[in-house]
Amino acid sequence: MDTTEKLLKIASAPLKIRREHLNGHVLHTFESLHQKCFNWNKNLDNLQSGDWLFEIDSILDYLHEELNTGHWSTIPIEIRQNFTIGTFLKALLLLQLPTNENRSDLLKKCLKSVDMGLLLGAPLEETPELLMEAAKCLRVQLNQLEAEHEGDSAELIGKPAKRGSDCDKLVEHFAKLNAIKVEELEVPSVETFNRNFFVPQRPVKIKGCMSHWPATSKWMDVNYLLKVAGNRTVPVEIGSHYTDENWSQKLMTVREFITTHYLCETDHTGYLAQHNLFDQIGELKEDIRIPEYCCCSLNYEESTDPDINAWLGPKGTVSPLHQDPKNNILAQVYGTKRLLLFSTKDSSNLYPHSEAMLSNTAQIDPLNPDPNKFPDFKRATMYKCLLEPGEMLFIPLKWWHHVTALEKSFSVSFWWQ
Secondary structure, three states: OOHHHHHHHHHOOOOOOOOOOOOHHHHHHHHHHHHHHHOOOOOOOHHHHHHHHHHHHHHHHHHHHHHOOOOHHHOOHHHHHHHHHHHHHHHHHHHHOOOOOOHHHHHHHHHHHHHHHHHHOOOOOOOOOHHHHHHHHHHHHHHHHHHHHHHHHHOOOOOOOOOOHHHHHHHHHHHHOOOEEOOEEEOOOHHHHHHHHHOOOOOEEEEOOOOOOOHHHHOOOHHHHHHHHOOOEEEEEEOOOOOOOOOEEEEEEHHHHHHHHHOOOOOOOEEEEEEOHHHHOHHHHOOOOOOHHHHOOOOHHHOOOOEEEEEEEOOOOEEEEEOOOOEEEEEEEEOOEEEEEEOHHHHHHOOEOOOHHHOOEEOOOOOOOOOOOOHHHHHOOOEEEEEOOOEEEEEOOOOEEEEEEOOOEEEEEEEEO
16 A cells, blocks of 8 residues: 555545635635545646646645634634645645655655644544644654665764753752742642642642653653654744744754754754644654643633643753743653742732733743842742652642753643643
C-alpha cells in the first residue's frame, strides 16, 4: 500500500466540505479538487496537475485570510474545519502529482501541510483524528527514508549536560532572595492537596509524582525528540520574552529549533513556549501522564479536561510576571527553573499593563524593580520556588508568576478549572 492509499484509508470516506462562509467560486473549486483527490485519474498531464496544486494553495490562502479576520475566538468553526480538509487535500495532491523531487523532501512538504492544519484548523466530527493519524503515517515513512540514507549520522547529542557552575551561582542567588519559600510535599494524597492547597488556593511544590512518566527518561535524549518530532512544524518565540519590542514568532521544524536555538547559543533566544504540542504529536502525549490532582475543582459542573502545553528551550528563557486564567500544574521533566510568585491580593502592587492584550502581565520585573516608577511594589509579598527535574508546582488561579530557566529545560503545564 503506497502513501496515498494509506492516507485515503485514514480518511475512510470522502470528507465533508463545510459550505458555510465559502463564496461560489471557492466552493466550486474546493469540491472539484476534493473529488479529484478521492477519485484520482492518473492519465493527466503535468500542466493540469500543476494547476491543481496552484488551486489548492489559492483555497488555503483564502481560508488563511478568513482565519486572520477578527479575534481567533470569533472565527466560525466551519472555516477552521475547511482549513483542515484543505491541508489534507494538499498532502494528497503533493503525493499524486508527477514530480522529480526527492521523495524525502516531498514527504516533508506533505507533513508541513498537515501540521499547518493541526495548528490552525479544527477536528472534523466524522474523523477527528484525521490529521494526527496522517502526520504519524508520513512521519514513519519519512523516518524510514532518512534512516536508510543517514544511518547513525543523524545523532546530534545524548543527554542534557549536567548542571554547570553558572546554574549553581543562580541557585545560590535564589537562596538569598528575600521571599517566602513555597511549601513542598512528597506525594501528597489528592485529599490533602485539595483540602490544604487547592480549596484555599495556595501554591505548593509536589515531589515524587513523575517517576512513572516515560518522558523523564526518553526526553533526556534529544535524538529521541528528533526521531519523533524532528520534521514537525511548530511556532517558536524569538526574543527574550513576549513583552520585548523585538519579540516575534516563527514557524520552523523541531529539528531547526533544536539545532539553531536549543543546542547553540545565539543572540536571539528561541523558545517553544505554551504550545499544545501533544495534540499535534500523539507519540509525545503517550510519554506524559495527567496529574491526578487535576481532578480537583471548585465547580465540578464547569470543570474541563486540562489544557496541556509544552515549554522547551535553552538556558535563560524568561516568562515575565503574569497570571493565567486557570489553575496550573507546571511539571518539570528536566532542567531547573526559578519561579517567583505573588498572590492575586497583590495585583494592584504589581502594576499590570493597561492594554487589554497585556492586562494579564505586570510591568514590573520582580528581580530588578524600579522603586521610583513602582513604589507600591514594596508592599507585595513574594514567594519563591526552585523547580527541579521530577517536581511539580501548583500555581493557583490568577496567581502571578515569573519564570526563568536556569539551564536547558523541558516543562509541561496542565491548565484546568
